[in-house]
Amino acid sequence: MREPLQDKEGVTSTVATEIQTANLGREMRAVWRRNLWMVAPAYAGVLFLLVVGYIIHPSFDSLTHLGTLVVLASFVIVIGFGQGLAILTGGLDLSLPYVMTFAAVELALANSSAHSSLVWSTLWVLGLCVMIGVVNGLGIVWLKLSPIVMTLATNTVLNGGVLVLTNGAPGGSSPGALLTLMNGQLFGNVPILVLPLAGFVIAGVVLLERTTFGRRVYAVGNSPTVAWLSGVNVGAIVVSVYAVSALCSGLGGLMLLGFANQSFIGMGDQYLLPSIAAVVIGGASALGGRGKYIGTIGGAILLEALSAVLGALSQSAAVQDILYGLIILLAMLAVRV
Amino acid sequence: MRGPARPIGTTSLTLLLQAVKRNHVTTFVLSLAVFLLLLKTLLQGQGLSRYALTSSVDGSLVVGIAAMGETLVILAGGFDLSVGGIISFLNVVLATHLGFSPAGEMGGVALILALGAALGLCNGLLVVSLHLQPIIATLATSFVWSGAALLVLNQPGGVVPASFVNALTGDWGPVPAGLIVACAAAGVWYAICRHRYGTFLYASGGDPEAAAANGVPVGRTLLITYTLAGLFYGGAAVFLTAQTAGGDANIGAPLLLPVFAAVVIGGTVFGGGQGNAVASLLAGFILDLIGEVLFVLGVASFYTDIFEGLVLVAAVLATTLAAALAGRRREHAGATAR
Numbered sequence: 001m002r003e004p005l006q007d008k009e010g011v012t013s014t015v016a017t018e019i020q021t022a023n024l025g026r027e028m029r030a031v032w033r034r035n036l037w038m039v040a041p042a043y044a045g046v047l048f049l050l051v052v053g054y055i056i057h058p059s060f061d062s063l064t065h066l067g068t069l070v071v072l073a074s075f076v077i078v079i080g081f082g083q084g085l086a087i088l089t090g091g092l093d094l095s096l097p098y099v100m101t102f103a104a105v106e107l108a109l110a111n112s113s114a115h116s117s118l119v120w121s122t123l124w125v126l127g128l129c130v131m132i133g134v135v136n137g138l139g140i141v142w143l144k145l146s147p148i149v150m151t152l153a154t155n156t157v158l159n160g161g162v163l164v165l166t167n168g169a170p171g172g173s174s175p176g177a178l179l180t181l182m183n184g185q186l187f188g189n190v191p192i193l194v195l196p197l198a199g200f201v202i203a204g205v206v207l208l209e210r211t212t213f214g215r216r217v218y219a220v221g222n223s224p225t226v227a228w229l230s231g232v233n234v235g236a237i238v239v240s241v242y243a244v245s246a247l248c249s250g251l252g253g254l255m256l257l258g259f260a261n262q263s264f265i266g267m268g269d270q271y272l273l274p275s276i277a278a279v280v281i282g283g284a285s286a287l288g289g290r291g292k293y294i295g296t297i298g299g300a301i302l303l304e305a306l307s308a309v310l311g312a313l314s315q316s317a318a319v320q321d322i323l324y325g326l327i328i329l330l331a332m333l334a335v336r337v
Numbered sequence: 338m339r340g341p342a343r344p345i346g347t348t349s350l351t352l353l354l355q356a357v358k359r360n361h362v363t364t365f366v367l368s369l370a371v372f373l374l375l376l377k378t379l380l381q382g383q384g385l386s387r388y389a390l391t392s393s394v395d396g397s398l399v400v401g402i403a404a405m406g407e408t409l410v411i412l413a414g415g416f417d418l419s420v421g422g423i424i425s426f427l428n429v430v431l432a433t434h435l436g437f438s439p440a441g442e443m444g445g446v447a448l449i450l451a452l453g454a455a456l457g458l459c460n461g462l463l464v465v466s467l468h469l470q471p472i473i474a475t476l477a478t479s480f481v482w483s484g485a486a487l488l489v490l491n492q493p494g495g496v497v498p499a500s501f502v503n504a505l506t507g508d509w510g511p512v513p514a515g516l517i518v519a520c521a522a523a524g525v526w527y528a529i530c531r532h533r534y535g536t537f538l539y540a541s542g543g544d545p546e547a548a549a550a551n552g553v554p555v556g557r558t559l560l561i562t563y564t565l566a567g568l569f570y571g572g573a574a575v576f577l578t579a580q581t582a583g584g585d586a587n588i589g590a591p592l593l594l595p596v597f598a599a600v601v602i603g604g605t606v607f608g609g610g611q612g613n614a615v616a617s618l619l620a621g622f623i624l625d626l627i628g629e630v631l632f633v634l635g636v637a638s639f640y641t642d643i644f645e646g647l648v649l650v651a652a653v654l655a656t657t658l659a660a661a662l663a664g665r666r667r668e669h670a671g672a673t674a675r
Contacts, residue, residue, distance in 0.1 A: 094594075145653055146607045152597055153649040160642030168639060273418070273476055286470040318491060321484025328477040332469050 035292060038283035041335045042298030045281075049305040056312050063189040065308075071182065071191050071259070073304035075252050075271060076278050078197075080296040081204045082248030083275040085241045088221040090288030091147030093245045095136060096275060098158035100253030100268030103129055105162050107254055108172030108263045118175045126250050132158070133246025137239030151242075162265060170263045178258030193255075200251075204293050217241060222289035274303050281331050302331065362604035362656055366616045366623065369652070373626035380633045391513040393625060395506055398515050399424075399577045401621025402522050403592060404599035405614040406457075406569030409529075411600060413562040414542040414609030415464060416471040420570060420596050422482035423456050425589030427574035429486045432495025432584025442501045450571040456482065457567020461560040486586035495584030505579035515576075519618060522572060526614040534561060542609025598645065599624055602652040623648070 079096060086093040103125050110121040132154060139150035162170070184192040208214040219227040220237050228234050252271065257263050278299035284291025306327055310320040374393070381389070403420050410417040427449050435445040456478075463474040505514050529535050537558040540548035549555050577588065602620035605612025627648055628641045636644075 139650065143650070143654060144657070145650065146601075148597070148607050149601050149649065149653050152594065152601065153646040155594070155646070156598065156649065157643050157646030160640055160644070160646065163639035163642065164637075273479075277473060277476055280470065280473045286472045316488075316491075318484045318487030321480050321487065323484075325477040325480030325482075325484065328480065329463065329469070329474065332473050332477070333467060 038290070038335075039292055039295040039298060041331065042282050042295055042302050045302045045331055045334070046298060046305055049302065049309050053305065053309045053312060056309070067185070067189055067191045067194075069301070069304055069308060070197070071193055072307075073301045074193055074197050075255055075259075076274050076300035076303060077297050078200060078255065079248050079252040079271060079275045080278045080282075080300050081200075081293055082245030084279045084282075084284060084291060084293060084296045085208075085217060086147065086151075086245045087276070087279050087284055087286065088217055088288055088291055089238055089241050090221050090224075091140065091238075091242075092151065092276070093136070093242065093249070094148060094151040094272065095132070095154040095158065095246065096151075096249045096252075097266075097268035097272050098155045098162060099129055099132055099246050099249035100256065100271060101263070101265065102132075102158050102162050102165075103250035103253035104257040104263035104267060105166055105170045105172075107178075107257055108170065108174065109165070111175045112172040116175075118177055121175070122254065125254070126247060129246045129250030130243050133243035134239055136246065137242035140242065141235040141238050147242075166265075168265075170265060172263065174257045174261045178254065179261060182255060182258035201293075201297060208293050213237070213240070218289060274300075277328055278303055281328070281335060283335055303328075360613075361662075363613060363616045363619070365655060366603055366619045366652075370619045370623050370626065373623060373630055377626060377630045377633055380630065387508075387513065391506075391508075391515060393622065393629060394513060394515040394519060395580060396629075397622040397625035398519060399573045399580065400592060400595045400599055400624065401519065401618040402569055402576065403573040404596045404603065404617040404621050405522055405526060406566035406573070407596050407600050408603065408605050408612055408614040408617040409538070409562050409566045409569070410471075411605050411607060412538055412542045412609055412612055412614075413559055414545060415559065415562070416607075417460065417475045417563070417566060418472065418593065419456075419460060419475040419479035419482060421589035421591070421593045422479035422486070423453060423567060423570045423589070424574045424577065424592060425486040425586050426456070426482040426489070427453055427571055428578050428581075428588055429490040429495060429584040429586050431574060431578045432497055433490060435497055435501060435578075437498050439500070442498065442504070445501075446575050449575055450568055453567040453569075453571025453574065454564050455567065457570065458560065458564045460567070461563030464563065465556045465559045483586065483590065486589070490584050490586050493583060493585035493587075497578060497582045497584075499582075502579050502582045505576060518572070518576060522569070523615050523618060525569075529565065530613075534558065538562060539610055542611075544610070595621075595624060598649055601649060604653075604656040620652075623652075 079100070083093055083096060106125045106128065107121055110116050110124065111118075136147075136150055136154050139145050139153075140147050143150070145153075181192055181196070186192055186194075208217065216227065216232045216237050219230065219232050220234050224234050227237075249268075253268060256267055260267075279291065279296050280286055281299035281302060282291065282293075282295025282297070284295065306324060307320075310323050313323075314320055374390075377393075378389070383389075403424060407417055407420055430452065431445055431449050434448065436442060460471075460475055460478055463469050463478065464471050467474075505518065507514055509517055529538070537548070537553045537555075540551070540553045541555045541558045541562075545555050578584065581588065599620040600612075600617050602623060603612065603614075603616035603618075605617060624645060627644055628638075631641050631644060632638070
């Protein structure tokens with residue numbers, strides 16, 4: 001039984017309340033539908049690719065294959081959250097490659113010393129990544145540099161930094177626990193990674209959709225001026241966004257280290273473009289203010305499924321690359337339409 | 338396009354200062370380039386030899402010319418991530434289709450320039466006609482062209498006649514060929530600026546809606562911009578082929594970030610409407626000089642990247658400072674090249 005609203009004079013108006021609530025319901029359903037249209041194409045694409053994959057290779061839908069798909073897509077799922085945040089605020093995080101590489105290299109180095117503790121090393125590395133992100137954010141806010149410029153500069157400096165740190169030859173290996181996390185399996189088929197990944201995804205969605213921070217990020221992305229006038233501390237939001245983005249990049253780097261059991265210069269380079277592609281295919285606007293993390297996840301899975309299907313279709317890396325690009329274009333046209 | 342008549346009492350010095358003030362970014366970048374060159378010469382202890390100058394210019398021309406193309410796109414408010422892919426593809430095509438006669442060589446160059454323009458046009462059509470966001474459209478085409486490059490030549494190879502290599506990396510009379518190519522590229526840019534298209538370019542990038550309201554054909558301008566950018570990428574690919582004397586499908590990928598660095602150091606603003614291509618060309622030169630100065634100083638090459646990143650930030654800050662000192666925040670659209 002809905003309580004009727006009371007206006008200032010204490011006059012109740014049940015009819016107005018009913019209309020208000022009905023309108024609110026209709027608006028919410030409209031918003032939900034709009035979000036669905038924004039995010040659906042990515043998942044439709046994934047479904048389509050899984051079907052195609054199954055046709056080509058009937059064992060495609062086996063749990064093992066799907067498990068591998070999820071693990072391979074997990075890198076972009078994690079770094080896509082950070083990149084998505086940066087794109088939501090109208091910027092771009094070009095420092096992703098070398099934050100990833102730096103995190104991997106640093107953990108490998110820390111791990112190679114005899115008295116290393118995994119927990120403290122990981123916290124130390126991730127803390128450094130957050131600091132790098134804060135530097136990015138401060139450069140954008142205080143020095144008024146364009147995000148592209150600042151993150152490009154950070155990437156270049158980190159590139160040199162990693163070279164100096166490792167003397168050009170990264171060494172060390174992954175901590176055992178990380179190896180198990182990335183490569184181990186539960187019940188024979190399901191990757192262990194699925195559990196923490198699910199936790200990360202839920203945390204990410206909640207952060208963007210249900211917290212004040214998330215609302216403020218969207219506000220800043222839509223119009224920094226209006227956000228400022230509405231009392232949002234735009235500078236703090238931007239700095240936080242790039243800090244989180246660097247954290248996600250660092251996590252991605254650690255995941256890569258665990259998966260490949262080695263770190264090498266340039267290991268992050270191939271993840272920059274897919275991170276951007278996943279965010280945009282997931283329905284985000286490159287100009288900011290619009291986009292959902294669920295969409296990014298769909299984009300990440302789609303890109304990985306696409307790689308897998310193309311790998312099954314053709315042995316030639318050339319043909320795979322060409323089709324990869326063409327299908328991304330098609331996906332974009334579908335999202336737009 | 339002539340300037341206003343010279344009032345009485347205006348000395349050449351005044352005119353020079355006015356030109357500097359109008360083009361403060363280019364002046365700053367040029368000064369930085371000259372400074373670094375002199376620094377390098379000083380540190381090396383030998384005089385400024387022609388060989389040193391030539392090798393500096395040659396080392397930077399590929400990035401510099403590619404950056405000029407990228408600048409065009411960014412001036413128009415767009416983004417082009419397919420630089421690397423296009424250059425790789427053009428490089429392998431040239432390395433496998435270059436004739437062995439002077440006519441064959443010139444034909445090859447013409448083919449590559451035309452092909453570059455065509456690839457640029459593809460980008461433009463995706464952005465303008467299909468209304469795709471430039472970031473993702475050019476990201477996708479970069480995969481397509483890199484893949485196509487692998488199709489043409491899946492192992493580094495190709496045959497490049499020695500005469501071609503010498504023509505572009507040697508000397509034409511007293512002047513290094515690289516310098517002439519650089520001047521030619523700059524000449525193309527200035528021709529663009531003088532043309533009506535140049536005005537449309539700055540207008541479309543600065544404020545597309547205002548431009549459209551004023552009758553600027555924004556869509557067509559964007560199309561031409563991407564096509565011209567492809568032309569510049571073709572030029573870069575020609576020079577790259579001469580430098581490396583071969584074709585390699587992977588050669589373009591690492592060029593993306595240095596090209597963006599050059600565009601940024603050259604004072605071009607992401608978002609459009611501000612900047613100029615010659616400054617980007619000079620910035621490519623600066624990037625190369627940083628490496629050389631550090632080398633001469635005996636600094637391990639690992640530190641070069643760190644310095645490049647710092648120079649990037651410093652250059653952009655200095656550009657902003659110079660703009661503030663020159664008394665204006667924003668060039669009015671369609672004005673002289675900065």
